[in-house]
Amino acid sequence: MFISKSCSYGIRSVAYLSGYPQGRYVPIRDISSDLNISYHFLTKILQMLTAANILISSRGAGGGVALAREAAAITLYDLIIAIDGDELFTGCLLRLPGCGTKTPCPMHQEWDVARGKVNHFCCHTSVTGLKQHMLLLAANPASDL
Amino acid sequence: MFISKSCSYGIRSVAYLSGYPQGRYVPIRDISSDLNISYHFLTKILQMLTAANILISSRGAGGGVALAREAAAITLYDLIIAIDGDELFTGCLLRLPGCGTKTPCPMHQEWDVARGKVNHFCCHTSVTGLKQHMLLLAANPASDL
DNA sequence: CAAATAAAAGACTCTTTTATCTTAAATTAA
DNA sequence: TTAATTTAAGATAAAAGAGTCTTTTATTTG
Numbered sequence A, B: 001m002f003i004s005k006s007c008s009y010g011i012r013s014v015a016y017l018s019g020y021p022q023g024r025y026v027p028i029r030d031i032s033s034d035l036n037i038s039y040h041f042l043t044k045i046l047q048m049l050t051a052a053n054i055l056i057s058s059r060g061a062g063g064g065v066a067l068a069r070e071a072a073a074i075t076l077y078d079l080i081i082a083i084d085g086d087e088l089f090t091g092c093l094l095r096l097p098g099c100g101t102k103t104p105c106p107m108h109q110e111w112d113v114a115r116g117k118v119n120h121f122c123c124h125t126s127v128t129g130l131k132q133h134m135l136l137l138a139a140n141p142a143s144d145l
Numbered sequence C: 001c002a003a004a005t006a007a008a009a010g011a012c013t014c015t016t017t018t019a020t021c022t023t024a025a026a027t028t029a030a
Numbered sequence D: 001t002t003a004a005t006t007t008a009a010g011a012t013a014a015a016a017g018a019g020t021c022t023t024t025t026a027t028t029t030g
Helices: A005-017 A028-035 A038-049 A076-084 A108-123 A129-137 B006-016 B027-037 B039-051 B076-084 B108-123 B130-139
Strands: A054-056 A064-067 B055-058 B064-067
Touching: A005 A028, A005 A064, A005 A076, A005 A129, A028 A038, A028 A064, A028 B027, A038 A054, A038 A076, A054 B064, A064 B039, A076 A108, A108 B108, B006 B027, B006 B039, B006 B064, B006 B076, B006 B130, B027 B064, B039 B055, B039 B064, B039 B076, B076 B108
Parallel strands: none
Antiparallel strands: A054 A064, B055 B064
């Protein structure tokens, strides 16, 4: 499992927001009900993205959360770092105790090739393409879970 | 985080066993104390590897667990599948609901390039090289955790 | 056979993640 | 200013992962 469920929720929410103009506030309630995610739980996750300056938020009527910059400028890397931290991109594949810069495990170097591909993908992929897929699923929710 | 802690324990145990002749029984107690892993917990993990025909086990005096085949023929892929299942190798990167063969998410195809590297690495890497690293760490346990 | 050894199995605890529910604070609008 | 709206914050609970402890079963040895 590459990312946590929370992180998945965050990514889907940003994809959802990419369907709106940048800076346009959308209530978290709308996001949570459209994506079938617990409202209060999503609130906490999106707070992490607000703290990371990926979203902006506004309380009160007409408020909600909004993209802080254009969707194309928000990468998977940004979202994963904000919610799951950097473990995926820097930690030891085998979770070996003592594997670090001083005494890297024998696989560290070889593994870096594979991880490099993962990093590159996450750093060069935004969520813009996901919006349409989510709409398709909403139209046919029983597809293949 | 790519693999679970349990999976890491399993991998380290097989690396440990690779220091013994194939088929030679080693008590789980020895493995657990040398690797600083809870004995009873490790017992359950190694049972998974026994069930997967990666290890063989023998009860009673002189018993323990042993490699069922030569260490070089046991890959990370085998161990991860046996303990964590195939999610890492087949699941949706973004854990999107409804992402599967029928309605793959837009990233599925691109992601497969990066995942292919991960799969290839795990399928072509055995744990033989880890034994020496573990010995180094045992000699200098305070290195860099 | 009896005792010692060691894996297997089961019950239980602790921690982290995920989820729910309630209250507080800020903002808007009438 | 009062009421409605909506994020923020806090407490609590359920589920899963990780770890501990006890009992059972199988095997070997004396």
